[in-house]
Amino acid sequence: MERESANTRDQAPPSGPAIVVEGLTKRFGGRTAFADVTLSVEYGEVFGFLGPNGAGKSTTVRTLGTLLAPTSGSATVAGLPLHPANSGEIRRRIAVMPESPGLYPRLSVAENLDFFAGLYELDHRRSRIERSLRAVNLLDRADDPCRSLSKGLRQRVGLARALLSDPRILFLDEPTSGLDPLAAHDVHELIDGLRKRGVTIFLTTHRLAEAEALCDRVGILNTTLRTIGRPDDLRERLFAKTLEVSTRAPLTEPDSVFADLPGVDGWRRGDDAGEHTTYVLTITDADLAAPAVARAVVTGGADLLTLNPSRHSLQEVYLQLVNEDVEAQAR
Amino acid sequence: MTKMTKMTNQVRPQQPTERATGRLSRTRILALVRKELNDFRRNRLIATTMAVMPLLFMIEPVITVFKLPANAPASRLDALVGVATLELMLIPALVPAVVASYAVVGEREQGTLEPVLTTPIRPSEFLLGKALAVFLPALGVAYTMYGVFLAAVGLFAHANVAHDIFEVPRIVAQLLFTPLLALWSIWAAIAVSTRAGDVRVAQQLSSLASLPPLAVTALVGFDVVKPTTTVAVVIGAALLLVDTVAWRLVSAFFHSERLVTGAKPA
Numbered sequence: 001m002e003r004e005s006a007n008t009r010d011q012a013p014p015s016g017p018a019i020v021v022e023g024l025t026k027r028f029g030g031r032t033a034f035a036d037v038t039l040s041v042e043y044g045e046v047f048g049f050l051g052p053n054g055a056g057k058s059t060t061v062r063t064l065g066t067l068l069a070p071t072s073g074s075a076t077v078a079g080l081p082l083h084p085a086n087s088g089e090i091r092r093r094i095a096v097m098p099e100s101p102g103l104y105p106r107l108s109v110a111e112n113l114d115f116f117a118g119l120y121e122l123d124h125r126r127s128r129i130e131r132s133l134r135a136v137n138l139l140d141r142a143d144d145p146c147r148s149l150s151k152g153l154r155q156r157v158g159l160a161r162a163l164l165s166d167p168r169i170l171f172l173d174e175p176t177s178g179l180d181p182l183a184a185h186d187v188h189e190l191i192d193g194l195r196k197r198g199v200t201i202f203l204t205t206h207r208l209a210e211a212e213a214l215c216d217r218v219g220i221l222n223t224t225l226r227t228i229g230r231p232d233d234l235r236e237r238l239f240a241k242t243l244e245v246s247t248r249a250p251l252t253e254p255d256s257v258f259a260d261l262p263g264v265d266g267w268r269r270g271d272d273a274g275e276h277t278t279y280v281l282t283i284t285d286a287d288l289a290a291p292a293v294a295r296a297v298v299t300g301g302a303d304l305l306t307l308n309p310s311r312h313s314l315q316e317v318y319l320q321l322v323n324e325d326v327e328a329q330a331r
Numbered sequence: 332m333t334k335m336t337k338m339t340n341q342v343r344p345q346q347p348t349e350r351a352t353g354r355l356s357r358t359r360i361l362a363l364v365r366k367e368l369n370d371f372r373r374n375r376l377i378a379t380t381m382a383v384m385p386l387l388f389m390i391e392p393v394i395t396v397f398k399l400p401a402n403a404p405a406s407r408l409d410a411l412v413g414v415a416t417l418e419l420m421l422i423p424a425l426v427p428a429v430v431a432s433y434a435v436v437g438e439r440e441q442g443t444l445e446p447v448l449t450t451p452i453r454p455s456e457f458l459l460g461k462a463l464a465v466f467l468p469a470l471g472v473a474y475t476m477y478g479v480f481l482a483a484v485g486l487f488a489h490a491n492v493a494h495d496i497f498e499v500p501r502i503v504a505q506l507l508f509t510p511l512l513a514l515w516s517i518w519a520a521i522a523v524s525t526r527a528g529d530v531r532v533a534q535q536l537s538s539l540a541s542l543p544p545l546a547v548t549a550l551v552g553f554d555v556v557k558p559t560t561t562v563a564v565v566i567g568a569a570l571l572l573v574d575t576v577a578w579r580l581v582s583a584f585f586h587s588e589r590l591v592t593g594a595k596p597a
Contacts (some may be wrong), residue, residue, distance in 0.1 A: 025403045028594040029594065059592075062445075062592075064589065065449050067445070067448055067587055067591055068588050068591070068592065069588065088451045088453065089451075091449060091450060091451045092451045095449075096446070096449040097446075097472065098445045098446060098449075100442040100445075101442075101446075102441075102443040102444075102446035102447075103443065104366070104370055104441070104443060104444060105441065106369075106370055106373035106374060107366070107369055107370060107373075111366070114362075115362055115363075115365070115366040116446075116450060117359070117362075117363055118358060118359060118362020118363075118365070119359050119447065119450040119451065119452050120450060120451060121356060121451070218579075331556060
C-alpha cells in the first residue's frame with residue numbers, strides 16, 4: 001500500500017465515497033446502541049448526523065473511527081473496509097474530535113498539538129502546528145497552558161488538533177456542545193471554512209439550526225436511521241407544500257376563487273391574525289401556483305396582503321420523526 | 332511559538348496495517364514519553380511523590396545504619412542491614428506504583444483517553460510509552476537514593492557496618508532488583524489503572540499490588556537466602572520473567588472499547 005501523502009487536501013480528491021455504511025449495528029450486551037444503519041457520504045460533503053440524546057450518534061462515530069467494533073454490518077471509511085487489520089491506516093486517514101476536546105490542561109496548546117503530531121508520526125511538525133493554529137485563529141495562544149483557555153477556545157484547539165494530520169474525513173462529535181452562542185458561532189465559521197476547503201465532515205449534533213446552516217445532507221438517527229437527505233428534500237418528503245394567503249377581509253366564495261387554479265390541490269382556513277383572514281393552500285408547485293392565486297384573489301375582489309410559500313424548518317422535520325418514534329413506543 | 336518544543340522532522344515508516352507489521356513505532360512511544368514527562372513535571376502531586384517519598388525511604392535506613400554501634404553483633408548487623416535494604420527497595424516498588432496508577436484512569440478522568448485512542452497509536456505502544464515514562468524517572472530516583480545512601484554509609488558509618496553494606500552481592504542485588512521491581516510495580520499499577528473507577532482507588536490498589544515481589548528480594552536482604560551474585564542474578568531473571576508476563580497480560584487485557592464505553596467488548 002502506498003504511503004499517504006501527509007497533505008491530502010492538496011491532492012485530487014480520492015475516488016469513490018468517503019464513507020459507505022451498510023447495515024451497521026452495535027449492541028452492548030442486550031442494549032442496542034444503533035441498528036441497521038446504511039448511508040453513504042461523499043468526499044467534500046458536510047454530513048449532519050442528528051438525533052436525540054442516546055440515539056447512538058457518538059457510538060456510530062466511535063465505530064466508524066475504529067474505536068468500537070461493530071456487532072454486525074459493514075463499512076468502508078476513507079477507502080478502507082472497517083476491519084481491525086485496517087484500523088491503524090483508517091485512523092491515519094481520519095480525525096475524530098470527541099464532544100470533550102480532551103486536552104492536557106497542564107501542557108501548552110503547542111505541546112498538546114506536538115504530542116498528537118507525534119502520535120500521527122507527522123513530518124514538519126512545527127509548521128503543521130502553526131498552520132493548524134492559524135486555521136483556528138489561535139497562533140498567539142500557542143504557549144498558553146490549555147487550562148487557562150475558555151471552553152470555546154479549547155474547542156478550537158481540539159479542532160486544530162483534528163486538522164493536524166490533514167485528514168480525509170473529519171468526525172466532529174457535538175463540536176458546539178456547552179458553548180455560548182458567540183463561541184458556537186466561531187466554531188460554525190471554522191466548520192464552514194473547512195467545508196470551503198473541501199474537507200469531508202461528519203458532524204453529529206442535536207443543534208438543528210447548526211445542521212441546517214452547515215450540512216449538505218443530514219441523517220436523523222434514533223437507534224435506527226429514520227431518514228437521510230438534503231434538508232430541503234426532507235421538508236418536501238415529510239410536509240405538504242403550502243401557500244399562505246392573507247387578505248384584508250374574508251373572500252365571499254373561496255371555493256370558487258381557489259378552484260381549478262394551476263398547481264393548487266386544495267385549501268383550508270388558516271389561523272386569522274387580527275383583522276386579516278388567512279387561507280392555507282396545498283400546492284404542488286409554488287412557481288406555478290403563486291401568480292395564479294394572486295390573480296384569482298384580486299379578481300375575486302379581495303385586498304391581497306401577503307402570499308407566502310410555507311417553509312418548514314429542519315427542527316419541524318426532526319420533531320415529526322422523533323415524535324413518531326415516541327408515539328410508536330407508546331403504542 | 333517561542334517556547335514551543337523543538338521539533339524534528341520525523342520519517343514515518345511504511346505501516347499498511349496493524350497486523351501486517353508487528354513493529355512498534357518508536358516515534359509514537361517517544362511522543363507519549365515526552366508528553367508524560369512534561370505533564371509529570373507540572374503535576375504537583377506526582378512531582379511531590381517523586382521527590383518526597385524516596386527521601387523518606389532513604390533517610391530511615393541511613394539513621395538505622397548510623398545508629399549501629401561498631402561492635403554490634405553480626406546477627407543484629409545483618410538484620411538491620413536487611414531492614415535498611417528493604418526500605419530502599421520500597422522506592423522502586425512504591426514510587427512507580429503511585430505514579431503509574433494515573434496512567435489510564437487519569438487520562439480517562441481528564442477526557443484525553445478517547446482522543447489519544449483515535450490516533451494511530453496501538454495499545455502496545457500506548458502501554459510501553461506509559462510504562463517508560465514512569466520507569467525512567469523512577470529508576471533515576473531509586474538509583475540516586477541508593478547512591479546517596481552508599482555515600483553516607485561510606486563516609487560516616489562504622490567500618491564494619493560499611494563493610495557489610497558494601498558486599499558485592501548486596502550491591503548487585505540492589506542494582507538488579509531496582510529496575511525489575513519498578514517494572515513489576517508499573518505493570519501492576521497500569522493493570523489496576525485500566526480497571527479502576529478513579530485515581531485514588533487506583534493509587535491504593537497499585538501500592539498494594541507492588542508489594543509481593545518485595546518478599547522475594549527480602550529473602551536476600553535478610554540473608555534467608557545467602558546473598559551471592561549468582562542468587563541475585565537468578566532471582567533477577569525470575570523477576571524479569573514475571574515482568575514480561577505482566578506486560579503481555581496487561582497488553583492482552585487492554586480493550587479500548589471497555590475503556591471508552593465501560594462496556595465489555597464482544
